[in-house]
Amino acid sequence: xxxxxxxxxxxxxxxxxxxxxxxxxxxxxxxxxxxxxxxxxxxxxxxxxxxxxxxxxxxxxxxxxxxxxxxxxxxxxxxxxxxxxxxxxxxxxxxxxxxxxxxxxxxxxxxxxxxxxxxxxxxxxxxxxxxxxxxxxxxxxxxxxxxxxxxxxxxxxxxxxxxxxxxxxxxxxxxxxxxxxxxxxxxxxxxxxxxxxxxxxxxxxxxxxxxxxxxxxxxxxxxxxxxxxxxxxxxxxxxxxxxxxxxxxxxxxxxxxxxxxxxxxxxxxxxxxxxxxxxxxxxxxxxxxxxxxxxxxxxxxxxxxxxxxxxxxxxxxxxxxxxxxxxxxxxxxxxxxxxxxxxxxxxxxxxxxxxxxxxxxxxxxxxxxxxxxxxxxxxxxxxxxxxxxxxxxxxxxxxxxxxxxxxxxxxxxxxxxxxxxxxxxxxxxxxxxxxxxxxxxxxxxxxxxxxxxxxxxxxxxxxxxxxxxxxxxxxxxxxxxxxxxxxxxxxxxxxxxxxxxxxx
Amino acid sequence: xxxxxxxxxxxxxxxxxxxxxxxxxxxxxxxxxxxxxxxxxxxxxxxxxxxxxxxxxxxxxxxxxxxxxxxxxxxxxxxxxxxxxxxxxxxxxxxxxxxxxxxxxxxxxxxxxxxxxxxxxxxxxxxxxxxxxxxxxxxxxxxxxxxxxxxxxxxxxxxxxxxxxxxxxxxxxxxxxxxxxxxxxxxxxxxxxxxxxxxxxxxx
Numbered sequence: 001x002x003x004x005x006x007x008x009x010x011x012x013x014x015x016x017x018x019x020x021x022x023x024x025x026x027x028x029x030x031x032x033x034x035x036x037x038x039x040x041x042x043x044x045x046x047x048x049x050x051x052x053x054x055x056x057x058x059x060x061x062x063x064x065x066x067x068x069x070x071x072x073x074x075x076x077x078x079x080x081x082x083x084x085x086x087x088x089x090x091x092x093x094x095x096x097x098x099x100x101x102x103x104x105x106x107x108x109x110x111x112x113x114x115x116x117x118x119x120x121x122x123x124x125x126x127x128x129x130x131x132x133x134x135x136x137x138x139x140x141x142x143x144x145x146x147x148x149x150x151x152x153x154x155x156x157x158x159x160x161x162x163x164x165x166x167x168x169x170x171x172x173x174x175x176x177x178x179x180x181x182x183x184x185x186x187x188x189x190x191x192x193x194x195x196x197x198x199x200x201x202x203x204x205x206x207x208x209x210x211x212x213x214x215x216x217x218x219x220x221x222x223x224x225x226x227x228x229x230x231x232x233x234x235x236x237x238x239x240x241x242x243x244x245x246x247x248x249x250x251x252x253x254x255x256x257x258x259x260x261x262x263x264x265x266x267x268x269x270x271x272x273x274x275x276x277x278x279x280x281x282x283x284x285x286x287x288x289x290x291x292x293x294x295x296x297x298x299x300x301x302x303x304x305x306x307x308x309x310x311x312x313x314x315x316x317x318x319x320x321x322x323x324x325x326x327x328x329x330x331x332x333x334x335x336x337x338x339x340x341x342x343x344x345x346x347x348x349x350x351x352x353x354x355x356x357x358x359x360x361x362x363x364x365x366x367x368x369x370x371x372x373x374x375x376x377x378x379x380x381x382x383x384x385x386x387x388x389x390x391x392x393x394x395x396x397x398x399x400x401x402x403x404x405x406x407x408x409x410x411x412x413x414x415x416x417x418x419x420x421x422x423x424x425x426x427x428x429x430x431x432x433x434x435x436x437x438x439x440x441x442x443x444x445x446x447x448x449x450x451x452x453x454x455x456x457x458x459x460x461x462x463x464x465x466x467x468x469x470x471x472x473x474x475x476x477x478x479x480x481x482x483x484x485x486x487x488x489x490x491x492x493x494x495x496x497x498x499x500x501x502x503x504x
Numbered sequence: 505x506x507x508x509x510x511x512x513x514x515x516x517x518x519x520x521x522x523x524x525x526x527x528x529x530x531x532x533x534x535x536x537x538x539x540x541x542x543x544x545x546x547x548x549x550x551x552x553x554x555x556x557x558x559x560x561x562x563x564x565x566x567x568x569x570x571x572x573x574x575x576x577x578x579x580x581x582x583x584x585x586x587x588x589x590x591x592x593x594x595x596x597x598x599x600x601x602x603x604x605x606x607x608x609x610x611x612x613x614x615x616x617x618x619x620x621x622x623x624x625x626x627x628x629x630x631x632x633x634x635x636x637x638x639x640x641x642x643x644x645x646x647x648x649x650x651x652x653x654x655x656x657x658x659x660x661x662x663x664x665x666x667x668x669x670x671x672x673x674x675x676x677x678x679x680x681x682x683x684x685x686x687x688x689x690x691x692x693x694x695x696x697x698x699x700x701x702x703x704x705x706x707x708x
């Protein structure tokens with residue numbers, strides 16, 4: 001990593017004197033900080049809390065599904081819980097975690113002491129945070145998409161608008177930093193790969209989130225006043241549903257490629273062959289944004305007329321398969337770099353590599369989902385795609401924390417616990433998602449907990465619930481490990497601060 | 505948290521390269537995507553509207569704009585002209601700022617501010633003259649949604665003009681980048697408004 005410690009002398013002195021500060025002034029300093037590291041850590045911390053909540057909801061739904069006669073959850077609440085799982089995972093966990101880590105790391109990597117528009121970034125973080133609180137309150141009041149309380153649905157739409165505004169401001173801050181704050185002589189092409197992936201992600205979100213906001217405004221005005229044109233409460237999912245599934249969710253996974261390539265660059269001390277290929281791979285993944293802004297899904301039907309098949313094949317491949325090609329290029333080049341004999345193993349690599357692997361599995365699942373002949377849409381297969389991509393991003397983000405964290409707080413994370421927990425996390429993701437890939441082929445309906453759930457659904461649902469439980473335990477343990485390491489871990493040596501160019 | 509760990513010294517101070525301009529470009533892109541997506545949905549609804557005979561019975565029309573709604577074309581065309589004038593004023597501000605001419609920069613921004621207020625005034629006049637309710641029909645709901653969003657973008661631009669003007673009044677002669685960024689935002693807003701004006705007010 002190209003690491004330049006960017007703590008200003010003022011911040012450093014504040015930290016060293018914090019024993020003399022009262023708890024309130026310390027909290028106040030954190031809440032009004034303009035340090036990109038603090039803002040980023042604030043965002044990541046809150047998103048981790050959201051991840052815990054979302055995985056707990058996933059576990060609850062998994063347990064409920066084991067038996068169709070179970071009454072753990074009221075049947076009328078189930079759609080709201082499925083919805084909060086999806087919305088919470090995407091906007092409470094995946095997006096802020098990716099952006100929060102970028103906010104903490106990108107200025108360091110480009111050699112800047114500050115993030116561009118730091119107060120704006122802090123404001124965006126608060127907007128996102130309060131927006132998510134509004135969304136959570138609306139769900140509690142039966143107001144999510146398809147919810148029964150009209151005013152709470154209005155509140156949900158407002159909350160989502162606030163969340164989008166917050167994420168947009170944060171994205172703009174990160175993109176501006178990557179574009180304008182690089183140290184003298186550092187071109188964009190020579191920037192660390194994580195900076196490039198953060199820039200691509202930020203710009204992709206700046207281009208796609210306003211499209212979601214546009215649909216949201218129509219739905220909100222209609223829902224508040226007319227309740228006919230956009231299908232009232234049920235129309236919420238119909239009009240913004242595209243933003244809560246693939247290919248839009250692939251955009252949040254772009255930083256996972258940057259994290260993997262960055263860790264490999266550090267392991268191989270910057271000896272990355274065909275570095276330009278990495279940039280292209282990351283860029284190819286962002287083609288998902290073109291599919292997303294059209295607010296449509298691109299399917300293909302093999303048993304249709306040849307002309308129809310040919311007409312649908314190109315957009316199908318372009319919007320569903322090109323991102324896969326991007327991920328494959330990055331993985332292949334990373335593996336190629338690791339053939340270097342001097343490559344030094346690193347614990348965060350396990351999390352980052354398997355995180356990208358999970359995202360790739362989700363992307364491949366999405367291709368199958370869009371083949372109409374397989375009849376997988378509206379089955380749990382769709383949920384499995386979300387879990388693979390979403391939990392893959394979480395895994396990778398935790399890998400990023402394990403890799404970049406010691407460079408921020410100056411203490412190492414222990415190697416073996418990180419690897420061990422990482423493998424447990426991977427097991428959790430696979431168990432939580434893979435059974436639903438299989439259950440999708442047995443026609444288990446999506447977002448349903450009662451009635452006929454398909455052949456052997458009890459087995460698949462049981463395994464998925466176990467997977468959710470393992471992932472929840474993994475998350476709690478990993479967060480605990482991060483806190484323990486940050487407070488009392490082994491002091492990091494000079495080696496982790498060495499400036500390694502990833503560009504050779 | 506202990507900070508006794510090893511850490512590198514702070515890096516050299518970076519000369520920021522045109523941050524305001526880049527941010528303005530990004531926000532302009534976001535604004536374009538916002539209104540673009542709303543126009544796309546508008547066009548989709550209009551294309552799917554059922555057919556009806558025109559009042560003179562000579563041709564078939566899409567039953568999208570209700571017959572009883574008349575769009576005040578004078579006010580809407582005036583809005584289009586006004587935003588073009590705003591563009592000229594903000595370019596004048598850029599010209600004056602490049603020459604470190606604080607007086608003319610402030611004057612240009614002041615006139616731009618007036619034209620922007622005039623645009624908002626014209627939009628309110630359009631609402632009053634049309635005299636339609638938000639919940640009257642699909643058309644009116646969507647009309648208010650898209651025009652109000654456009655007005656919000658104009659209000660954001662107005663805020664940007666106010667900030668630029670106050671900084672100019674305060675004598676910040678080095679603020680050329682900010683004035684250019686301000687101009688970029690208004691150019692893009694003009695293009696966005698022109699697209700909306702054509703689809704909503706001209707094509708109807």
